[in-house]
Every structure is written in C-alpha cells, then in structure tokens.
Amino acid sequence: MASIWEYANPRKFMATSEALLPWTVGLAAATLGVGLVWGFFFTPDDFRQGSTVKIIYLHVPSAVMAINVWIMMLIASLIWLVRRHHVSALAAKAAAGIGAVYTMIALLTGAIWGQQMWGTWWEWDPRLTAFLVLFLFYLGYMAMWQAVENPDAAADLTTVLCLVGSVFAVISRYALDFWNQGLHQDRFQLLDGESDVSPVFAVPLLICIAGFALVFVALVLYRTRTEIRARRLRALLTQERLA
Amino acid sequence: MKAVLARDLTLAFRAGGGFGLALAFFLIVVILVPFGVGPETDTLRLIAPGILWLGALLACLLSLDRIFQLDWEDGSLELLATSALPLETLALAKALAHWLTTGLPLVVAAPAFGLLLNLDPAAYPWLVAALLAGTPGLSAIGTFGAALTVGIRRGGLLLSLLVLPLYVPTLLFGAMVASRAAEGLDPLPPLALLAGLTLGAVAAMPFAAAGALRIALR
Numbered sequence: 001m002a003s004i005w006e007y008a009n010p011r012k013f014m015a016t017s018e019a020l021l022p023w024t025v026g027l028a029a030a031t032l033g034v035g036l037v038w039g040f041f042f043t044p045d046d047f048r049q050g051s052t053v054k055i056i057y058l059h060v061p062s063a064v065m066a067i068n069v070w071i072m073m074l075i076a077s078l079i080w081l082v083r084r085h086h087v088s089a090l091a092a093k094a095a096a097g098i099g100a101v102y103t104m105i106a107l108l109t110g111a112i113w114g115q116q117m118w119g120t121w122w123e124w125d126p127r128l129t130a131f132l133v134l135f136l137f138y139l140g141y142m143a144m145w146q147a148v149e150n151p152d153a154a155a156d157l158t159t160v161l162c163l164v165g166s167v168f169a170v171i172s173r174y175a176l177d178f179w180n181q182g183l184h185q186d187r188f189q190l191l192d193g194e195s196d197v198s199p200v201f202a203v204p205l206l207i208c209i210a211g212f213a214l215v216f217v218a219l220v221l222y223r224t225r226t227e228i229r230a231r232r233l234r235a236l237l238t239q240e241r242l243a
Numbered sequence: 244m245k246a247v248l249a250r251d252l253t254l255a256f257r258a259g260g261g262f263g264l265a266l267a268f269f270l271i272v273v274i275l276v277p278f279g280v281g282p283e284t285d286t287l288r289l290i291a292p293g294i295l296w297l298g299a300l301l302a303c304l305l306s307l308d309r310i311f312q313l314d315w316e317d318g319s320l321e322l323l324a325t326s327a328l329p330l331e332t333l334a335l336a337k338a339l340a341h342w343l344t345t346g347l348p349l350v351v352a353a354p355a356f357g358l359l360l361n362l363d364p365a366a367y368p369w370l371v372a373a374l375l376a377g378t379p380g381l382s383a384i385g386t387f388g389a390a391l392t393v394g395i396r397r398g399g400l401l402l403s404l405l406v407l408p409l410y411v412p413t414l415l416f417g418a419m420v421a422s423r424a425a426e427g428l429d430p431l432p433p434l435a436l437l438a439g440l441t442l443g444a445v446a447a448m449p450f451a452a453a454g455a456l457r458i459a460l461r
Contacts, residue, residue, distance in 0.1 A: 136408040143404055147395045156458040157391055161405065164387065164451050168409045171440070175412040178433065179419065 008085035010228050017221045024218040032211030039204040052116040055109050061212035063106035069099030074166050077159040089155035093145050094223035098216055100138035107131055126176035133172050137165045244336045251340035265302040265345045272298040273356045284361045291360035292421030296414055299349045303381045306345050308399045310337050310389040324460050330453035338386040346378030363425035373420035377413050380441030383448040384409050390452035394459040412440055
C-alpha cells in the first residue's frame with residue numbers, strides 16, 4: 001500500500017522530487033508572473049492610496065508565507081522528533097532560510113508602504129514588531145543549525161528550539177498587543193462571501209499568494225535535494241578517508 | 244537536588260565563581276546610560292524602568308553560559324546525568340541556583356540603582372515586585388538556552404541570539420509594571436501576566452532543558 005512515509009526514504013524522495021521539480025518551478029513562475037503582472041498593470045489605482053496600493057501583491061503574500069513557513073518547519077520538526085525521518089529534518093533546515101527571506105521581504109515592502117501611507121519607515125506597531133521578533137527566531141534557528149557539527153544532534157537541538165520558539169513566538173505576538181497601539185490595519189477576509197477587498201484586487205492577490213506558496217515549495221524541494229546531496233557527499237568523503 | 248543546589252551556590256561564592264559580577268555589570272550599565280542619553284533628570288525618569296529591566300536582563304544573560312559549561316568541561320555534568328537525579332530536577336536546581344546568585348541580588352540592588360536614574364517614587368515597590376516576579380522566569384528560560392548550547396564551543400554569542408528573543412514577553416511586561424506605576428496607572432494586570440509567564444517558564448522549561456541536555460550528552 002502506498003503511504004506518504006515512503007517519501008521519507010531519501011532515494012524515493014530524490015526520484016519523486018526530481019520529477020516534480022520542473023513542474024513546480026514552471027507552475028510557480030507562471031502563477032507568480034500572472035499574479036504580479038495582473039496586479040501591477042491591470043488593476044485600477046486605489047482612490048485613496050493611488051498606485052502605492054500595488055505593493056500589496058508583494059507584502060501580503062510574503063507576510064502570509066513567513067508565518068506559514070514557520071508552521072511548516074514546526075510540522076517537519078515534529079515528524080523528525082516522532083518518526084526520525086532525515087528528509088523531514090533536512091526539509092525544516094531548508095525552509096528556514098526561505099522563511100527568513102520572506103519575513104525580510106514583508107518587513108521591507110511594509111517599510112516602503114509605510115513611508116508612503118503613514119509617513120514613516122518604521123513604527124513600533126505590534127504587528128511590525130512581532131515580525132521583527134519572528135525574524136530573530138529564524139536567525140537563531142539557522143545559527144543553531146550552523147553551530148552544531150553532528151547532523152543528528154543538530155536536527156534534535158533545532159527541533160527543541162523550534163518547539164519552544166513557536167510557543168514564545170505566539171506569546172510575544174499577543175504580549176505586544178498590550179504594549180502599544182497599532183497603526184497596522186486589522187486582518188481582512190479574502191475568501192469569505194463578504195470579502196473586505198474588492199474582487200478587482202482580491203483575485204490577483206490570491207493568485208500572488210498561491211505563487212509565493214509555489215515558489216516556496218519549489219525552493220524547499222530544491223534546497224532539500226541539495227542538503228541530501230551534501231549529506232551523501234560527506235558520507236562518501238568519510239568512506240574514502242577510511243578506506 | 245539540595246546537594247546540587249548547595250554545590251552550585253558554594254562554587255558561585257568561592258573565588259572566581261563570578262558571584263557579584265552580574266551585579267557589577269548591572270551597576271556599570273546603569274552608570275553608563277546617563278552618559279549616553281544626557282543627565283537631564285526628566286529624561287532619565289522617563290526611561291528608568293526600561294533601563295533597569297534591560298540592565299537586569301543583560302546581567303542575567305552574562306552569567307548564563309556558566310550554568311552548564313564548566314560542568315560540561317570537567318565532566319561532572321555526565322556524572323550528574325548518570326546519578327539517580329532526573330535531568331529535569333537537575334535543570335530546575337541549576338535554574339534556582341542561577342536565580343539565587345544572579346536574579347535575587349539584582350532584585351535587592353534595583354531600588355538603589357533606581358535612585359541613580361531618578362525613578363519615580365511611586366514605582367519603587369512595583370519595580371521590586373516585577374523583578375521578583377520576572378527574574379525567576381529569566382533564569383528558567385536562560386537555563387534552557389544554556390542547555391541548548393552546552394556542547395558548542397564558543398557558544399556564548401549563539402546563546403544570546405537564541406535566548407534574547409525568548410525574553411521579549413518577560414521584558415515587555417516587566418518594564419510595563421514599573422512604568423505604569425510611575426504614570427499612576429494600575430500596574431497589577433501586567434504584573435499578573437508577568438507572574439503567569441514566569442510560572443509557566445519555571446514549570447515547562449526544565450523539561451525542555453533536560454531534553455536538550457540528553458541530546459548533548461548522547
């Protein structure tokens with residue numbers, strides 16, 4: 001019987017991901033291309049924000065993904081913790097860098113947008129600050145992977161860090177709400193019947209979110225493959241040295 | 244557990260144990276701040292709660308890598324791990340020893356340092372209460388960080404990178420207690436949240452620390 005755990009076998013994973021990768025890359029490029037071109041050139045300007053509103057097509061998808069990447073890392077770490085599948089641990093490692101970059105894109109585009117709308121590059125708003133803290137968590141997680149030499153110990157220690165970090169990231173997010181009033185608008189509904197965003201903007205935005213997600217999938221597959229190859233290379237070199 | 248606690252305390256009080264070092268560091272931070280921001284008493288009064296909390300946090304951080312590092316280097320950590328004492332209890336004892344040698348002196352000294360920074364008189368009891376409620380949490384979280392980096396050479400910098408983001412909620416509520424008291428607002432809600440954070444950290448962190456220690460000792 002086919003089971004999802006088959007892909008925990010590195011060989012099986014390499015074969016499947018090799019077949020999937022070109023499709024994922026192509027689909028990601030197409031989705032992101034359509035979404036961004038539609039968003040940038042074929043949507044009207046907002047009546048208050050002018051053309052600045054178009055930064056939403058980069059800002060919202062990267063912010064959504066920055067949080068979801070951490071959740072994916074948490075799930076992959078849990079799978080490693082429970083079932084000891086190396087591919088899972090390596091996928092979590094591969095995802096961290098992408099998550100950090102998404103967080104940075106969200107922060108930078110947010111700063112540019114804030115400069116136009118609020119007249120400031122940075123404001124100690126709970127949401128903004130929470131993202132900065134999330135960025136620090138990504139940095140710590142990646143530094144932990146770098147610091148430990150034994151790959152199994154590194155996977156275990158980063159898993160513990162990811163679990164504890166997740167709890168503290170959530171606590172920090174809600175603690176910050178007590179701390180300062182926000183400038184950032186509240187979350188809005190996209191998929192509900194009563195969407196807060198006009199469909200003119202919402203449809204290309206959803207396509208962009210899908211595009212960012214697909215880019216993430218493609219990059220994770222690619223980087224996990226790199227990690228597996230690096231691991232294999234290390235094993236071969238050790239073998240050679242011992243022979 | 245008592246034996247571990249007594250041993251750690253003795254080691255800390257003996258020469259070279261580093262007792263008082265955190266306190267001296269706290270004092271230096273407090274003295275340096277007016278040089279940085281200027282001696283205007285109004286400005287200092289405004290930022291005093293935050294500076295005192297930040298100083299306490301940094302002083303706490305400074306001594307974290309001593310918790311397990313020395314025991315790891317001379318092998319006594321392995322002996323402790325093979326003893327009948329569960330690692331969770333060991334982590335709790337270590338955290339308690341760290342708090343008694345670092346956190347408690349900071350709590351006692353904080354009012355005197357508050358004087359230097361022209362802290363609002365109304366804030367003194369609340370500052371002490373907040374530090375008393377918050378610093379055990381700092382020690383518990385820090386013990387986890389120390390356990391995570393125990394096997395890593397030159398882990399000190401990594402330790403601060405890992406632990407400082409975890410300190411965000413504690414610092415936030417802790418500074419809020421004193422500054423709300425100084426502004427004449429009710430400081431009880433952040434104090435309750437701070438105490439909740441600390442209790443949660445003290446209850447849960449020894450387990451995470453013990454998990455990390457098991458990996459390091461494998």
